[in-house]
Amino acid sequence: MAYYGKCIETVIEQLDQLKPGDSPEQVLEAASASLQTLSSQKQAFILEVLSGCLEYHRLLTTVVDAFYVRDGRLCLWADYNLFKVICYLATFQLGELGFQLFCDIVKSQPLDKMCKFLRFFFSPLNLSSWVKDEWSLVYEAAYVKENWIAPLMRWQPEVQELIKQLEAVLANQSPLLKTKAKVTEPKEFNLTTPRSRAIPMPEPVPAVAKPRPVPRSTYQQPKEQHLLDKTKRHNRRRAEELLLRANVEEMQCAVPRSRREPPTQGSKKNLQLRFMPRILKTPKLTFYRPNNIPVKLNTAAILREGALYQRQVERELQRVDRLVDGAGDFSEFLEWQKKMQARDREEQLAAGECRRLLGKLSHEEAALARQHLVRGNKQKADQKKEEMTELMQQCAERRLQEERSMRELVEQVTEAQKNVKVAQTRLLKGRQQIVQEVIEESRELLQRSAEAAKEEQRRRCELISQLRALETQPMRKGKLVDLTQIPGYGLEGEMSVVELRERLALLKDAQRRAEEDKRDQIIQDKRSKSQELQNVVEQISLCRAAMGRSAALRWEEKKAGAAAPGLRSQDERVLALQRRIEETAAERRRQAPLLQVSAPRTPRAPRAQPRAQLEAQHWLELEQSRERSLHARHRRGSACGRARDLEAA
Structure with a gap:
């Protein structure tokens, strides 16, 4: 009894530690980790009972809550999980454990509590009424009645006798009597002779045509893909070389002209190694231009392009019809549109110039503010040094106090280690006694299991x-x-097997003829469709040639219009910003010598003048590059406007 009492106590402790947010998997893992010191049989029994209580939590809490409301008003709530475990063993494990083992588990617990709970739970009125109804709300009623309520009703005589024994022990009457184990009564199998089945005639195996082998082109890429990959690789190498050259030229432009020297071979190499990005280079680059590779179009692409050209032709015919009918010309509108576009481009260039000058002005103002900030930072640095000296003294005193406290702590730890050894010897003796008890209990269980296996x-x-x-x-x-005989069941359309086979053969012939007719129709449709696609392809080729000629003419006109340079317009906002920038730069130059004189100790003061020269040179070059880009944009805008005018004309 002590063996089962300890196991039940362990399960109750695990259930008491359960929190509302914990999942069953986490609880079982923590329990298995804490039960490593126990034997394998104890671990298996405890984990099985614990997992069952967690799985059927709703059913068990229904019964235990009703017990506390009706018969268990005087019972402690600390025994809630005890009644929950007993309810689980009685409902789900009574058949597997056996009644004698269940009696031992019940007797290992307080008898008065077990007597009250068993009398309440195994009451036939409770099982057949509200317990069955409450459990049917969670699971199906038939399943509850067949698997749980019916076995509990069958165990009624033995459980009632156990309750009487517990009551007698509580009343100090006759000692407990052993209950007889229920003997299994074998029953004969209800076997019926199967009905003989008719053996069907074997059908001839159809001869399947040999399939065609898979073509080799299925697993190979087309030639066009190889050519495109080769072109991509060569174009990438060319782009890397152009990027390298652009980076080297940009870094050379960043060096002031006063410091530039005639580049020698060694200086070029050092400059390239310093500023070039890490790009893999090849000693010799060979560029290949792709040939005119014909692109194979599918049916959807051909029809889509043919419809596009057809819509363009219809649109052009409608425009000609409107002109013939006397529609107006768009020349005046195009002139007005050209003027407005030129005005918009000038406004865009002026706005871009304003943004650039605003950036330069903010840079000058930031440099001036930086000079004021340096003065304030120097004063704050002196104050911080004085505060740091005071903090260093305080840290030294604090370290001395910590060393004293650490020495006292070491002395206390050495005394505690001496007492630990005595406690370890006591714990070792207690564990040895527990191991001996567990070994004896395991021997008894093995003997019982061997006898049951023999039976x-x-x-x-x-x-x-x-x-x-x-x-x-x-x-x-x-x-x-x-x-050939008709069964004679009286069904409509009843026939023999031979007649059925003949009709199926005729039906298959009719289906084959229908498939051949459909196949011929599909072939004719494909031929007509291919002829239509060929006509559309010829029309597309003619339209492409015409579009190519018109595009070449537009390109020549665009190149001729791009030769005339555009003029840059000045704006009042731009002039005002330039004046402000000059004033701010002059003020910054006036204050720079004062900052050098006021801070002679800073090692970076002698380098202030060269740095200012570098910044001025950098902004000058940035302004020149900005003007060149604006000129280029103006030229491109004027050329694009002329091209759009020509297209509209």
């Missing part, structure tokens, strides 16, 4: 001998079947 083996041998005796009995042979 099960004997019962199986008897069943096998009975089955073999039934198999040796003679069986009746099936009767012959006439395939």
Whole structure:
């Protein structure tokens, strides 16, 4: 009894530690980790009961809550998980454990509490009424009645006798009587002779045509893809070389002209190694231009392009019809549009110039503010140094105090280690006694399991001998079947097997003829469709040639219009910003010598003048590059406007 009492106590402790947010998997993992010191049998029993209580939590809490409301008003709430475990064992594990083992578990707990709970739970009125109804709300009613309520009702006599024994022990009456184990009564198998089935005639195996092998082109890429990949690789190498050259030229432009020297071979190499990005280079680059590779179009692409050209032709015909009918010309509108576009481009250039000058002005103002900030930072640095000296003194005093406290702590730890050894010896003796008790209990369980296995083996041998005796009995042979005979069940359209096969053969011939007719129709449709696509392709080729010629003419006109340079317009905002920038730069130059004189200790003061020269040179070059880009944009805008005018004309 002590063995089962300890196991039940362990399960109750695990359930008491359960929190509302914990998942069953986490609880079982924590329990298995804390039960490593116990034997394998104890671990298996505790984990099985714990997992069952977590799985059927809703069913068990329904019964225990009702017990506290009706018969258990005087019971403590600390015993809630105890009643929950007993309810789980009685409902789900009574058949597997056996009644004698269940009695031992019940007797290992307080008898008065067990007597009250068993009398309440195993009451036939409660099981057949509200317990069945409450459990049916969670699971199906038929499943609850067949698997849980019916077994509990069958165990009623034994449980009532156990309750009487517990009451007698509580009343100091006669000692407990051993209950007889329920003997399993074997029943004969209700076997019926199967009905003989008719053996169908084997159908001829159809000859399947040999499939065609998979073409090799399925697993190979087309030639066009190889050519495109080769072109991509060569173009990438060319782009890397151009990027390298652009980076080197940009870094050379960033160096002031006063410091530039005639580049020698060694200086060029050092400059390239310093500023070039890490790009893999090849000693010799060869560029290949792709040939005119014909692109194979599918049906959708051909029809889409043909419809596009057809819509363009219809649109052009409608425009000609409107002109013939006397529609107006768009020359005045195009002139007005050209003027407005030129004005918009000038405004855009002026706005871009204003943004650039605003950036330069903000840079000058930031440099001036930086000079003021340096003065303030120097004063703050002196104050911080004084504060740091005071903090260093305080840290030294604090370290001395910590060393004293650490020495006292070391002395206390050495004394505590001496007491730990005595406690370890006591704990070792207690564990040895527990191990001996567990070994004895495991021997008893092994003996019981061996006896039960022998009984099960004997019962199986008897069943096998009975089955073999039934198999040796003679069986009746099936009767012959006439395939030309009608069964005569009185069904509509009833026929013999031979007639059915003939009708199926005729139906297959009709289906084959229909498939051949449909196949011929599909071939004719494909031919007509291919002829239509060929006509559309010829029309597309003619339209492409015409579009190519018109595009070449537009390109020549665009190149001729791009030769005339555009003029840059000045704006009042731009002039005002330039004046402000000059004033701010002059003020910054006036204050720079004052900052050098006021801070002679800073090592960076002698380098202030060269740095200012570099910044001025940098902004000058940036302004020149900005003007060149604006000129280029103006030229491109004027050329694009002329091209759009020509297209509209």
